[in-house]
Amino acid sequence: MQDSPIATDKKTEIEEAIVSGILSGRIKPGTRLGESQLATVFSVSRTRVREALMRLEARCIVQVSPRRGWYVIEPSAEEAMMVYGARRALESGMMRSLSALPPDGPAILEAHLDQERAAIASGDRQRLTYLMGDFHIRIAELSGNTVLVDILRDLTARTMLISLQYQSDFHARQSHEGHCAIAAALIAGDVAKAAALSIEHLDEVEAGLDLTVRPDPLADLRHSLSLPTSRSCSLQSAGTPFPTNQGD
Amino acid sequence: MQDSPIATDKKTEIEEAIVSGILSGRIKPGTRLGESQLATVFSVSRTRVREALMRLEARCIVQVSPRRGWYVIEPSAEEAMMVYGARRALESGMMRSLSALPPDGPAILEAHLDQERAAIASGDRQRLTYLMGDFHIRIAELSGNTVLVDILRDLTARTMLISLQYQSDFHARQSHEGHCAIAAALIAGDVAKAAALSIEHLDEVEAGLDLTVRPDPLADLRHSLSLPTSRSCSLQSAGTPFPTNQGD
DNA sequence: TAGGGCTGTCTTGCATACAAGAAATGAACG
DNA sequence: CGTTCATTTCTTGTATGCAAGACAGCCCTA
Numbered sequence: 001m002q003d004s005p006i007a008t009d010k011k012t013e014i015e016e017a018i019v020s021g022i023l024s025g026r027i028k029p030g031t032r033l034g035e036s037q038l039a040t041v042f043s044v045s046r047t048r049v050r051e052a053l054m055r056l057e058a059r060c061i062v063q064v065s066p067r068r069g070w071y072v073i074e075p076s077a078e079e080a081m082m083v084y085g086a087r088r089a090l091e092s093g094m095m096r097s098l099s100a101l102p103p104d105g106p107a108i109l110e111a112h113l114d115q116e117r118a119a120i121a122s123g124d125r126q127r128l129t130y131l132m133g134d135f136h137i138r139i140a141e142l143s144g145n146t147v148l149v150d151i152l153r154d155l156t157a158r159t160m161l162i163s164l165q166y167q168s169d170f171h172a173r174q175s176h177e178g179h180c181a182i183a184a185a186l187i188a189g190d191v192a193k194a195a196a197l198s199i200e201h202l203d204e205v206e207a208g209l210d211l212t213v214r215p216d217p218l219a220d221l222r223h224s225l226s227l228p229t230s231r232s233c234s235l236q237s238a239g240t241p242f243p244t245n246q247g248d
Numbered sequence: 249m250q251d252s253p254i255a256t257d258k259k260t261e262i263e264e265a266i267v268s269g270i271l272s273g274r275i276k277p278g279t280r281l282g283e284s285q286l287a288t289v290f291s292v293s294r295t296r297v298r299e300a301l302m303r304l305e306a307r308c309i310v311q312v313s314p315r316r317g318w319y320v321i322e323p324s325a326e327e328a329m330m331v332y333g334a335r336r337a338l339e340s341g342m343m344r345s346l347s348a349l350p351p352d353g354p355a356i357l358e359a360h361l362d363q364e365r366a367a368i369a370s371g372d373r374q375r376l377t378y379l380m381g382d383f384h385i386r387i388a389e390l391s392g393n394t395v396l397v398d399i400l401r402d403l404t405a406r407t408m409l410i411s412l413q414y415q416s417d418f419h420a421r422q423s424h425e426g427h428c429a430i431a432a433a434l435i436a437g438d439v440a441k442a443a444a445l446s447i448e449h450l451d452e453v454e455a456g457l458d459l460t461v462r463p464d465p466l467a468d469l470r471h472s473l474s475l476p477t478s479r480s481c482s483l484q485s486a487g488t489p490f491p492t493n494q495g496d
Numbered sequence: 497t498a499g500g501g502c503t504g505t506c507t508t509g510c511a512t513a514c515a516a517g518a519a520a521t522g523a524a525c526g
Numbered sequence: 527c528g529t530t531c532a533t534t535t536c537t538t539g540t541a542t543g544c545a546a547g548a549c550a551g552c553c554c555t556a
Contacts (some may be wrong), residue, residue, distance in 0.1 A: 035538070045511045050538090054299050055306040060398070067517045067538050082395040085345065089396060093341030093443075097333065147330040148337060150308075151399055195341075283508070293541045298508085315508050315547045 014042055014052035019061065022072065022157050025129045029074040029161045033062060059154050061161075073161055077211040080162040084206045087155050088199050090148070091136060095195040098143055098186060105142050109183040112138050116176050128172055133160055135179045139186070166209040178204060262290055262300035267309065270320065270405050273377045277322040277409045281310060307402050309409075321409055325459040328410040332454045335403050336447050338396070339384060343443040346391055346434060353390050357431040360386050364424050376420055381408055383427045387434070414457040426452060 021027035038049040053070050056062040064070050075083065112135055119128040133156040140149040163170070178201035185194035269275035286297040301318050304310040312318050323331065360383055367376040381404040388397040411418070426449035433442035 034536095036536095046538090047510055047512085051299070051302050054302050058303040058306040060395075064538080065518095067536095068519080069537060079395070082393045085391070085393045086395040086399065089341035089345050089393075090338050090399075091341070092344070093337035093339070096340070097337050143333070145330045145333045145337075147308075147327070147334040147403075151334065151338075155395075282506095284506090294508090295540055295542090312508080313548095315506095316549085317507060 012052075012055075014038065014044075014049060015055050017042075018052070018056060019157055022061065022160055023130055023133060024126050025160065025164060026126070027072055029072050029165045031072040033070040033072065035070065059157075061154070061157055073158070074165060075158060075162045077166070079158075080166060080209065080211060081206070083155060083158050083162060084202055087136075087152075087159065088202050090152065090155070091139075091198045091202065092195040094140060094143060094145075094148060095182075095186070095198050096191050098139070098191055098194070099189070101142060101186060101189075102144070106187045108138060108142065109187065113176070113180055113183060116179065120172055120176060125170075129160070129163075129170070132172070132175055132179075133157075139182075142186075162209065163205075166211055168208075168210050171204075171208055174208075175201070175205060260300075260303075262286065262292075262297060263303050265290075266300070266304060267405055270309065270408055271378055271381060272374050273408065273412060274374070275320055277320050277413045279320040281318040281320065283318065307405075309402070309405055321406070322413060323406060323410045325414070327406075328414060328457065328459060329454070331403055331406050331410060332450055335384075335400075335407065336450050338400065338403070339387075339446045339450065340443040342388060342391060342393075342396060343430075343434070343446050344439045346387070346439055346442070347437070349390060349434060349437075350392070354435045356386060356390065357435065361424070361428055361431060364427065368420055368424060373418075377408070377411075377418075380420070380423050380427075381405075387430075390434075410457065411453075414459055417456075419452075419456055422456075423449070423453060 018027065018033070033053065035046045035049050035053070038052075039046045042049065053062055053064070057064060061073060062070050063073050112131070116128070116131050116135070119131055137149060137152055137156060140152045143149075178197070182194055182197045182201060185191075185197055266275065266281070281301065283294045283297050283301070286300075287294045290297065301310055301312070305312060309321060310318050311321050360379070364376070364379050364383070367379055385397060385400055385404060388400045391397075426445070430442055430445045430449060433439075433445055
């Protein structure tokens with residue numbers, strides 16, 4: 001039951017399924033999201049699929065090319081830098097506001113870090129990817145501010161797309177250590193240090209990207225040729241085109 | 249030209265018109281937004297209206313009550329505090345990242361402050377309301393980070409709804425002075441001071457609200473009775489139900 | 497008069513049909 | 527063989543129709 005994640009109400013089912021796919025790295029930037037295909041997969045009419053896609057478009061997660069199709073956003077280098085910039089501003093500011101951690105805060109952080117360690121040990125990369133992004137959301141949750149959580153959730157989804165597009169290799173251990181340092185500072189109550197570490201951490205992750213070279217300079221051309229992106233997207237023709245139940 | 253603002257593409261026309269109405273205070277929290285009415289006003293079918301409303305729902309600006317109707321969000325006191333909290337985190341973090349202002353930054357800030365002064369002098373409250381929120385967006389624009397701008401734009405719209413619902417009286421002069429101080433610190437290059445002033449400024453504005461008393465404790469009840477909110481919303485029966493062209 | 501149920505009306509929810517456009521295909525032609 | 531143009535197919539864009547539900551008003555009853 002933990003596969004079809006949360007399984008919220010009918011209304012946001014499709015939206016959440018797509019976001020979940022992105023968050024766990026199953027759906028890549030540039031993936032085509034055909035209305036009819038999704039309608040078939042979810043056994044609904046195009047109307048509801050469109051509504052979900054519209055909402056995702058408002059969240060800057062998908063994009064429609066008029067009369068051509070819906071595609072998961074392929075963030076440009078500029079957009080990538082801006083997303084990281086926004087996260088630096090938001091998260092550092094958030095840290096500074098976290099002077100009083102809730103009583104169970106340390107335990108929550110420790111539990112999450114344990115999960116990260118377990119994922120590293122087991123080599124479950126999809127889960128690790130998800131956890132790495134989720135750490136920051138965990139912290140936002142500690143603030144008790146759901147507005148902050150929602151904003152950060154969207155930024156995390158976009159970050160995931162950026163990583164998939166520009167990250168040459170994933171320094172899981174380095175990221176994990178960054179998380180540990182931030183958590184330690186927070187638990188120690190040193191919010192200024194936590195803020196500084198957050199900026200540093202995001203800088204590191206951003207530095208791990210290769211933004212100077214476009215990962216797929218022929219992306220536009222490929223689109224005109226209707227080739228998915230660089231590799232197959234598996235949404236196009238596979239028997240189970242939308243593996244929402246994959247992963248943990 | 250500043251009335252029907254931007255008048256972007258056909259696709260976001262309805263959405264932007266509603267947001268613009270909120271930003272200038274013409275549309276109040278709790279206002280009912282009937283699909284058919286909007287469809288008539290914009291001379292389109294309900295389909296496109298629904299799409300616009302869905303996008304606005306994703307931005308936490310409107311809300312649908314199943315089979316009853318769409319309403320502009322009436323932020324709860326909790327949500328109000330969280331929005332201000334998010335803005336404090338975001339804006340203070342943003343200030344600290346603004347070490348290098350663009351060359352025309354000071355001029356832009358001064359020009360905006362002049363507009364605020366002019367609006368105060370002329371007593372054009374609608375325009376003043378709009379400008380007060382827009383100041384913060386101006387600063388985000390100085391960062392050159394459109395991601396930040398978009399996030400702050402949505403938060404500003406929500407802030408506007410909060411103000412309309414909870415602000416007993418509008419201390420325009422005090423807010424203006426806060427803006428002046430922030431601008432001065434930014435121009436002087438003292439980002440830490442600008443960050444501190446931002447938090448202070450938002451605290452002041454939040455303190456100006458009356459969050460302890462629900463402005464309309466019977467809101468839910470009224471809804472069940474299908475009375476708009478507390479007063480008439482003018483969208484229901486007026487001849488020109490949706491005055492998008494009103495205001496400056 | 498107060499309460500309960502029925503019915504009419506108005507709303508959104510959702511599916512479907514068709515229009516409009518883009519891109520791929522293939523044929524004709526130089 | 528390469529190019530151009532018509533056609534065919536596939537996609538989204540938009541409107542419309544009908545179903546489902548909520549609410550208001552009314553009548554009926556006790």
